[in-house]
Amino acid sequence: MTTRNLPLVAMLTHSAALSGAELLVARVAAARVETEVIVVLGEHGPLESLLSGLGVEHEVVALDPSVTEHAADAAGGLLAKGVSTLRSTRALARRLRDVGADVVVTHSAKAHVYGGLAGRLARIPVVAYVHDVVGAAGASRANTLVLRAALTTLPAARIANSRTTARSLGRSGPAPAVIGCPVDLPDQAAPSAPGPFxxxxxxxxxxxxxxxxxxxxxxxxxxxxxxxxxxxxxxxxxxxxxxxxxxxxxxxxxxxxxxxxxxxxxxxxxxxxxxxxxxxxxxxxxxxxxxxxxxxxxxxxxxxxxxxxxxxxxxxxxxxxxxxxxxxxxxxxxxxxxxxxxxxxxxxxxxxxxxxxxxxxxxxxxxxxxxxxxxxxxxxx
CATH class of the missing domain: 3.40.50.2000 (Glycogen Phosphorylase B;)
Incomplete structure (x- = not known):
C-alpha cells in the first residue's frame, strides 16, 4: 500500500509499442483517482516516453526476447518457450512483491499468461483486462487453448472491453465486467477541416x-x-x-x-x-x-x-x-x-x-x- 493508503495497481503489458491496448493503459493510468498505478513493461519502447510525459510511474522488467517477440501466436508461443517463460515469470513475481503491488492487471495475450502466473506466484490478486476477441480468426488452436485456460484459471476478476469480447471468454471463470474504452471528450467538436472533402x-x-x-x-x-x-x-x-x-x-x-x-x-x-x-x-x-x-x-x-x-x-x-x-x-x-x-x-x-x-x-x-x-x-x- 502507498502513503496515500490507496491500492497499488501494477498494470502489465509485454509490449511497449503504441498500439490500442497500450494507449489505453496510458490513458487509464494517467486518469486514476482511487488507486496508485505503476506500469510494468516487458521491453523498452515508445510507450515509455508517453508514460513519462503523462507523469505515470513505470519501469521495464525485461523479459526474455523470445517471450516479447511480436508473433501472431502470442499466448500459445509461450507454452513452447517454457524455460524462458518460467524465468520471466519468476523475475516478474519478485518485482511485483518488491514494489508492494496490491493487484496485478494484465493487458495483453502474453501478459495474461506470464503476468497471471507471476501474480499467482506472488500471491497478488490478478485482474485480466481483455482487449481482444479470444479465438478470433487467424489465431491458432494452441494460442486459443492456452489463452482461454489462462483467462479461466488465473484471474480473480476479468474486464472485457465489449460484449463481443466478453462472449468470446466462454462461461467458465469469473463473470467479466463489460467496460468500454475511455475517450477524451473535448468541450467542443473540432472545427471543420479546410480543403477537399x-x-x-x-x-x-x-x-x-x-x-x-x-x-x-x-x-x-x-x-x-x-x-x-x-x-x-x-x-x-x-x-x-x-x-x-x-x-x-x-x-x-x-x-x-x-x-x-x-x-x-x-x-x-x-x-x-x-x-x-x-x-x-x-x-x-x-x-x-x-x-x-x-x-x-x-x-x-x-x-x-x-x-x-x-x-x-x-x-x-x-x-x-x-x-x-x-x-x-x-x-x-x-x-x-x-x-x-x-x-x-x-x-x-x-x-x-x-x-x-x-x-x-x-x-x-x-x-x-x-x-x-x-x-x-x-x-x-
Missing amino acids: TIGMVGRLTRWKGQDIAVRAFAAARALGLDPDARLRLIGAAHFGTDDHHAAELHTLVTELDLTAVVEFRGHRQDVDAEISACDLLVHASRRPEPFGQVVTEAMALGRPVIAADAGGPAEVLTHGEDGLLVRPGDVDALAHAILRLAGDEQERNRLARNGRHSAARYATPHIVAQIERVLVSAAR
Whole structure:
C-alpha cells in the first residue's frame, strides 16, 4: 500500500509499442483517482516516453526476447518457450512483491499468461483486462487453448472491453465486467477541416483492418459520382514487423486503381486526434469483429461522422442512422454508397456528428476509469 493508503495497481503489458491496448493503459493510468498505478513493461519502447510525459510511474522488467517477440501466436508461443517463460515469470513475481503491488492487471495475450502466473506466484490478486476477441480468426488452436485456460484459471476478476469480447471468454471463470474504452471528450467538436472533402481511416496496416476494402470502396464511390477532388487518408503503419507485405500490397492496389494522387499514406502518427480532425468523415472497415474499436469513439468525440463495419464493438457503440452508419463487413459496394451518401449531404453529416458526440460521452475517460477502478479496488481487498 502507498502513503496515500490507496491500492497499488501494477498494470502489465509485454509490449511497449503504441498500439490500442497500450494507449489505453496510458490513458487509464494517467486518469486514476482511487488507486496508485505503476506500469510494468516487458521491453523498452515508445510507450515509455508517453508514460513519462503523462507523469505515470513505470519501469521495464525485461523479459526474455523470445517471450516479447511480436508473433501472431502470442499466448500459445509461450507454452513452447517454457524455460524462458518460467524465468520471466519468476523475475516478474519478485518485482511485483518488491514494489508492494496490491493487484496485478494484465493487458495483453502474453501478459495474461506470464503476468497471471507471476501474480499467482506472488500471491497478488490478478485482474485480466481483455482487449481482444479470444479465438478470433487467424489465431491458432494452441494460442486459443492456452489463452482461454489462462483467462479461466488465473484471474480473480476479468474486464472485457465489449460484449463481443466478453462472449468470446466462454462461461467458465469469473463473470467479466463489460467496460468500454475511455475517450477524451473535448468541450467542443473540432472545427471543420479546410480543403477537399477528406475521408479518414485509422489503424494498423494489416489485412484484417480492411484498408484495401476502404480503397476499393473509395474507387467505387468515385465511379458513382464522388467529387474527384475528394481524398482518402490512411493513417497508420505496419506494426511488429509482420505486416510489411500487406502495406506493399496496398500501395500497389492504389497504383493499379489510379488513385495515387488522391490516396494519402500518412504512416504512424502520434497525434491521432489532429489527424482525425483534418478529415470530414471517418471510415472503419475491419473484416472481422473489432473487439471495441477505439478510433470509432475518438472520431465521435471529435465531432466526425463515422461509417463502421456492422460487427463487434463498433456495432455496440453505434446505432445505424442515429449516430453513425453501419455496413456489412467486407461489402465494398455498401461502403461506397455510404461514403457517397454522406459526402453529398452536409446536413446529414452534421446530424450524425452531433449525435455521435452525445453517444461518445458514455465513454468519457472519468466515467470509464471510475468503473475500472471499482473492479480493481474490489479485487485488491
